[in-house]
Amino acid sequence: MNLSSKLHETAQALPEKLAYYFMGKETSYGELDAAITKFASGLEQLGIKKGDHIALLLGNSPYFVISLYGAIRMGATVIPVNPIYSPDEIGYILNNGDVKAVVSLDLLLPIAEKSHHQLPKIEHFIICDSNQPEAAGINKQELTIYPKMRAFTDVVAAGRLDYIGPELQEEETAVILYTSGTTGKPKGAMLTHKNLYSNAIDIGTYLNMDENDRMITVLPMFHVFCLTVCLNAPLMAGATMLIIPRFSPKDVFDMAREQGATIFAGVPTMYNFLYQYESGNPEDFKTIRVCASGGASMPVALLLNFEKKFNVRVSEGYGLSEASPVTCFNPLDRERKPGSIGLSIVNVENKVVDELGEEVQPGQVGELIVRGPNVMKGYYKMPEETDATIRDGWLYTGDLARMDDEGYFYIVDRKKDMVIVGGYNVYPREVEEVLYDHPEIIEAAVVGIPDPDFGEAVVAYAVSKNPELTERELLAYCDERLAKYKVPSRIEFLEELPKNTTGKILRRALRSQVIEAAKQ
Template sequence: MNLSTKLHETAQAMPEKDAYMFMGKSTSYGELDAAVTKFASGLEKLGIKKGDHVALLLGNSPYFVISLYGALRLGATVIPVNPIYSPDEIGYILNNGDVKAVISLDLLLPVAEKSHHLLPKIEQYIICDSNQPEAETIHKEELGIYPKLKAFTDVLASGRLDYEGSEPHENDTAVILYTSGTTGKPKGAMLTHKNLYSNAIDTANYLNINETDRIITVLPMFHVFCLTVALNAPLMKGATMLIAPKFSPQDLFDLARDYKATIFAGVPTMYNFLLQYANAGGNIEDFKSLRLAVSGGASMPVALLNHFEKKFNVRVSEGYGLSEASPVTCFNPLDRERKPGSIGMSIVNVENKVVDELGEEVPPGQVGELIVRGPNVMRGYYKMPEETAATIRDGWLYTGDLARMDDEGYFYIVDRKKDLVIVGGYNVYPREVEEVLYDHPEIIEAAVVGIPDPDFGEAVVAYAVSKNPNLTEEELLNYCSERLAKYKLPSKIEFLEELPKNTTGKILRRALRAQIEAAKQ
């Protein structure tokens, strides 16, 4: 079984059921499956074959869903790309990923035109109408890539409904996800059909997703968190996606109210913005239909989790995952205690354990590296055998995250291994300091990094966003000194209007470190 086949089976079983809502319009499973079949056939007519690589430069929209499942039904490999990347970043992924066709919004035509001379392997550009006034008009006679240019609607219309597609092997690569590249160039994690299908089903079962659910799909579809939890998992269970093109607290409240949403999946930053909006007068009753809120992508501060649950009277289940694991490995269970600060327990069919530098499992309570094993673990990194061998050892995926497990099997992420700050020989985990900062009633966001220090090796530096412009560094340091050992105290706290984040809302510590380095020069 794979994602495309399961979608087809669901469409046959409940053709009239809403698969998604987008901009006030509903699309049924029968209509979605028909569009997927026709688009797969249309791609084949353009010369795209099983095993070819197709890149998606698309935001949250039906275009993404149809393109993803259409390419998978054909047997092609899909490479989702963040559409707001720079031309150089996009060009690197398209080139390194050996992309043959690009499916893109018309807004990105200038990017495609700028880079197409450097990407001779690309044979087709399939352009989707954004229906936005700022979109570039397609002047075919002026566009250098015109011979390769096709309209999405034309490709869809050219397809056949009786097209049967290609049944892929479960170990064929379905998707290549390029990691954010915190060190060096991005790496392409190769996820198989088995990886994606197993993780979508296992996650859906763990969270009890069913055909009565309506899940807010606002996380970026090109990101693995959304791809599995808010796109694939709902479709595998006959649920309805409420697709939001962008994150806006007011729009999300309206969406939840109008369609009686039952599940919200987001990153901690989204929860923070929703909470701040509600505190400023937003109607919390709009979220009363939610039965579950899911958090991932980054560790959620315990103070934020508690405040959100109290405000909205909804349980927040924090989980954990990474691109290389399709991504979910842990979630807080729904049928027993939810522990604040924990990423929960291993989901079904997936094993997690904490090991030392020698790969030996450590006792409960001891910190080590989290490693993962299961049907969700990637084949490896595309064209990077050495990096693959260093990351997957004896069938276990080494995550690079420091964690501990308690006596009941609940896991806790302590921090990223590379983010550990060593002050005078003592380990300082940035998250521990951040938790204290978040507990302060006037702090909205916080991030902690380490910088070189001539006396102690490294020093702790904190960045914070405060709702009180009169809050001083001295006051906040005094607050921390009552709650942290002296060596964990920030040597400096800098107030910012906003912390740097990626497109999923994850706070970027590396950007703060880069800011410190730039200030020295």
């Protein structure tokens, strides 16, 4: 079984069941499956073959769902790409990923035109109509200028409903997800049909997801968190996706209230914006039975404040692109531990090890490693990096963690983010938790910078709701709650912290900023 065949099976059994709601329009599983089949057939008629690579430069929309499942159905490998990347970033992924066809919004036609000359490997640009005012200046006749370009609707219209795709093997690559590249160029994590299907089924089982659920799908579909938890898992369970093109607190609350949403999944930054939104109230989330958080560690103060305000329970989980992504989640049928990423989900093993790969005792900090059917087959065209990351069947995550006596895991920090002050380990998250506890702090991030005396120094950035709050007052607050070597050497106030498209705070950008400032 794989994603495509399971969706087809659901469509056969429940053709009238609502698959997704988008921009006021409802689409059934039968209608979705037909569009997927025709798109798969249309791709084949363009000369796309099993094993070819297709990139998706799309936001949250039916285009993404149909393109993803259509490409998988005909045996192609899908490479989702963040559509707001720069042309150079997109070009690197398209080149490195050996992409043969691109499915893109018409808003990105200028990039496609540039790529037309610079990326000769690409044979087809399939352009989707955004129906947005920003696209008004684009002449759709331009599609006829370049023989490589064609309309998405034309590809679907040319497809056959009786199309039967090739047999798919579970170890064949279904998706390549390029990591954000915290060091060097992004790496393409190769996820197989088995990886994606098993994780979608397992997290759906863990969340007790069924056909009665209505999932708010607002996280970016090109990101692995949304791809598995908010797209694949609900479709495998026969549930309904409530698709929101881009995040706004108002849109989330409106969708939850008007459509009777039952599950919301977001990153901590989203929860913070929802919590800070003055018009939000418990009635908006009264039908929500599960709130899931992932993508980054959620400050405990924010978690508890959100729960109190909206009368819901927020359960944290953990995952990474290389694991399709979910490995841990707080259980719904027993204690939820604030600050914990929960227990190993079904069929997945997690453990904490030392530098020699030996499991450490409960309570001790080490590197979190993972094993299961969800672990990637490797990095695309990077055998050495693959061997360094997957050892003896275990995926080394690069995250520092500890496990308690009951098997609950806690992320301490990224291994690479740890700050060493005078030989002492300082975990940024520990300092950030203290800052978040301050009643006037909205957001906080901590980084380490070079220091001539102590090796590294701790620097904090904060967003405050009180413009009168001073650095001295906040440092004094930290001094009362942290060991001296953990107290930031300075705290800078910003109007907003830099974030990526999934809402994760970019510590790298802050670190670079402070280092550059020190040089001047």
